[in-house]
Amino acid sequence: MTAQNPRAAIGLMLFTTFIFAAQDGISRHLASEYNVLTVVMIRYWFFAAFVIARSAALPGGVARVARTRQPLLQIGRGVLLAAEICVMVVGFTLLGLVESHAVFIAHPLIVAALSGPVLGERVGWRRWVAIGVGFVGVLIILRPGFRVFAPEALVPLLAAAMFALYALLTRHAARSDSAETSFFWTGVAGAVAISLVGPFFWEPMRTAADWxxxxxxxxxxALGHFTMIKAYDLAEASIVQPFAYFQLAFGAAIGITVFGEVLEWPVALGAAIILGAGLFTLWRAHVVARRSARRV
Structure with missing residues (x-):
């Protein structure tokens, strides 16, 4: 078992969020020039190769890591995440990084709202209030009634809902399968699924710079997934998870400095409300988990 080192884990998570934000910026650039499915498919081919190579290096190899009692659930998770990434990249091209990330950070609130019906977990009134407050933040960003409502504003919200469902299915899968097994199926199932569709929309990179x-x-x-795994290996999820929100800050910074996007005050206010509500739900979930552990 790896020795716990919360400070190193937090540093790795901050580095991971920067990597993922940089990925989003690159995806925004490439998807504005090429079909989204082409970009995501090539990315998934490399992701699957990384997952298989990593699994092969573990004790028991790929055969042990891939073994699961719930193959349909694992395949469904992988396909859902691949679809969510495609939707989110479309959101980047329609809205930019700033607004897309500001809406997407609502996904922990959706996780909390759906954890009851999906996983049978109890959600107390405090978390329901936080969920409600968080969605007020989403409405502030979308501003229905105060401007001509653009349907594309719902794209990152759809991505947030898809990612929330993926997170819940991952937690359900964890009841029977190891994190290594879930990680394997995430990469392989997603790569297979998008490879069934992507070739019909293939667009080769036109320049050496784009390649x-x-x-x-x-x-x-691959690097981002590796550093994220190490971060969760060095500290409990309740310590590391709040720092994942820094992807919003890094993504917004890239959107403003690289792509010339503008941070409007309703977006900043709404994102702050969503962020506060999300952090509160994470804290309450941690408190409830600790109380349950003490009773055991």
């Missing part, structure tokens, strides 16, 4: 950006996207994807 370089695509290679960077693939490498950073």
């Amino acid at each position: 370089a950006w695509m290679a960077t996207l693939c490498v950073t994807g």
